[in-house]
Amino acid sequence: MSSALDILAIAAHRDDVEQTCGGTLRKMAEHGHATGILDLTRGEMGTRGTAKEREAEANEAARILKVSWREALDIPDARVENTWENRLKVAAVLRKTRPRVVILPYWLGRHPDHYTASTLGYEACFLSGLAKLPLKGKPHRPFKIVYASLYHDVRPSFVVDITAQFEARLESIYAYKSQFTDQDAGREDFPAQAHIRERVAAMARFYGALAGVQYGEPFVQKEVDLVADLPAIPVKSI
Numbered sequence: 350m351s352s353a354l355d356i357l358a359i360a361a362h363r364d365d366v367e368q369t370c371g372g373t374l375r376k377m378a379e380h381g382h383a384t385g386i387l388d389l390t391r392g393e394m395g396t397r398g399t400a401k402e403r404e405a406e407a408n409e410a411a412r413i414l415k416v417s418w419r420e421a422l423d424i425p426d427a428r429v430e431n432t433w434e435n436r437l438k439v440a441a442v443l444r445k446t447r448p449r450v451v452i453l454p455y456w457l458g459r460h461p462d463h464y465t466a467s468t469l470g471y472e473a474c475f476l477s478g479l480a481k482l483p484l485k486g487k488p489h490r491p492f493k494i495v496y497a498s499l500y501h502d503v504r505p506s507f508v509v510d511i512t513a514q515f516e517a518r519l520e521s522i523y524a525y526k527s528q529f530t531d532q533d534a535g536r537e538d539f540p541a542q543a544h545i546r547e548r549v550a551a552m553a554r555f556y557g558a559l560a561g562v563q564y565g566e567p568f569v570q571k572e573v574d575l576v577a578d579l580p581a582i583p584v585k586s587i
């Protein structure tokens with residue numbers, strides 16, 4: 350790793366980032382920011398595909414999203430736990446990649462790996478800044494943490510306009526061929542391939558409409574925003 354990342358997205362499973370904030374990552378890369386993805390698990394418990402197949406798919410998705418750094422930790426799939434050991438594993442990555450912004454999953458949801466990854470990621474961001482932490486590398490605490498909230502029905506704090514990145518984001522999801530091509534395994538849980546575009550577009554259209562653009566990705570932040578110039582606020586009221 351030669352230089353620091355501007356933005357690091359952390360998620361439980363390969364393909365989570367693509368589904369929740371892939372358009373945003375691609376847009377930030379187009380703006381010249383260095384972006385990265387840390388997947389906490391390798392997908393060995395998934396109904397479809399092997400961990401090896403998913404690694405190749407994840408690398409292809411990263412290429413499509415113009416992400417410059419991607420790694421997966423060895424935390425067991427379907428057993429993401431907020432332990433000291435796991436917090437240190439994530440903190441080590443934060444010290445290595447030194448992101449200014451970290452994107453975490455939203456802290457509520459259906460899948461335990463997702464909401465646990467949120468708390469685990471937050472606490473690792475805190476620990477990583479402690480000088481006396483028994484961990485090599487220079488202390489680093491991200492300046493900003495935002496939560497990608499697309500998996501959960503919550504009103505976002507803000508939306509990123511991904512209209513121009515929508516097709517690339519869809520392509521990055523299709524890169525997970527082991528997950529999203531039609532097959533018998535997991536038929537109950539996975540949408541038919543023909544329905545994926547409609548589902549992804551409907552969600553993106555909904556969040557885009559909240560902010561007056563075609564397609565958007567939703568985020569929650571815990572802090573209140575600071576406004577310097579009222580006439581420059583981009584979202585219209587009436």
Ligand SMILES: [Zn+2]
Nearest residue numbers: 361362365463
């Ligand atoms: Zn997931």
